[in-house]
Amino acid sequence: MGHFQSAPLYESRVIALAAYSVAVAPAETISLPMAALPAMLLFFCDPLLVFKRLILLNLFMVVVAASLLLADQPRLALLIFVRSNLVLLTALALFSKGDPFALAAAFLRLRAPQKLTALLYFLVKISTLIRAEFAHFRRALLLRGWQLRANLQSYRLIASFLGALIVKAFARSQALEKTMRARGFNGRIYALSSPSPFALADYALIALAAAAFIPAGTFL
Numbered sequence: 756m757g758h759f760q761s762a763p764l765y766e767s768r769v770i771a772l773a774a775y776s777v778a779v780a781p782a783e784t785i786s787l788p789m790a791a792l793p794a795m796l797l798f799f800c801d802p803l804l805v806f807k808r809l810i811l812l813n814l815f816m817v818v819v820a821a822s823l824l825l826a827d828q829p830r831l832a833l834l835i836f837v838r839s840n841l842v843l844l845t846a847l848a849l850f851s852k853g854d855p856f857a858l859a860a861a862f863l864r865l866r867a868p869q870k871l872t873a874l875l876y877f878l879v880k881i882s883t884l885i886r887a888e889f890a891h892f893r894r895a896l897l898l899r900g901w902q903l904r905a906n907l908q909s910y911r912l913i914a915s916f917l918g919a920l921i922v923k924a925f926a927r928s929q930a931l932e933k934t935m936r937a938r939g940f941n942g943r944i945y946a947l948s949s950p951s952p953f954a955l956a957d958y959a960l961i962a963l964a965a966a967a968f969i970p971a972g973t974f975l
Contacts, residue, residue, distance in 0.1 A: 762799075765861030766950070767957035768849045771964035776842050778967035785837055787972030792963050793841055796848035805847045812843050837975060855879040864950045872944050877931065884927050885920065892916055 763771075771792075779789055797805070816839050823832035850858060859876040903909055 763957045763960045764951055764953065765853065765857050766865055767953060767960050768853075769858070769861050769865060771960045772842075772846055772849055774961065775845055775964040775967050778964075779838050779841050782838060783834075784970070784973045785834070785841075785975035786967075786970050787974065788966040788969045789841060791966060793844040793848060795963060796845060800848045800852060805844065805851055808847050808851065809840065809843055813840065816840070834975065855883070859944065863944055869943050873942060876944050880931065881924060881928055885924050888920060888923055892920075 775792055779785075782789070816836055820832040820836045823829075823835065856876070856879055859872060859879055862872045862875055901912075
């Protein structure tokens with residue numbers, strides 16, 4: 756999504772994800788309308804990128820499901836696993852290829868609390884800096900012909916990098932705080948662009964998300 760002019764705005768994506776999460780997260784059964792939104796969104800994004808990130812996020816969900824299986828609750832384990840994956844898949848399909856700063860601006864235009872908007876903006880800013888540090892580290896290793904192996908040297912190198920990354924992230928956050936204070940930051944984030952009116956794609960996305968409340972065609 757976001758590769759064509761008629762793509763839904765970030766505001767409508769946030770509303771759609773919120774409505775979809777409210778419908779799916781507490782659901783005792785999984786219906787066909789719940790699967791409709793993520794299935795449709797996969798046609799407008801990079802499925803390989805989405806599923807690659809989904810697999811990484813599922814490392815935690817597998818542990819949760821396994822703990823419920825050990826507690827002899829197989830249906831609950833399956834239900835939680837499916838519900839969480841539907842929400843994660845929808846979120847990744849909506850925002851995986853987008854601009855994270857535009858997401859913060861969308862929260863501002865939706866009149867979200869100022870503290871929440873500022874927190875989201877600075878979280879995006881710091882994560883962008885950390886991602887750049889990680890890319891630089893990875894590129895340096897590739898240029899030196901280093902390959903990840905299951906040995907003590909590799910583990911020490913990764914541990915050293917993670918330690919240095921945490922220290923750099925902390926230092927950058929302090930530098931960012933001083934910069935914003937020097938610029939007179941008062942806790943408010945301002946948008947430079949005015950809100951755009953919703954188009955047909957925006958209303959269609961919200962309607963498809965709201966359809967998840969319809970208890971039709973239950974399969975779990």
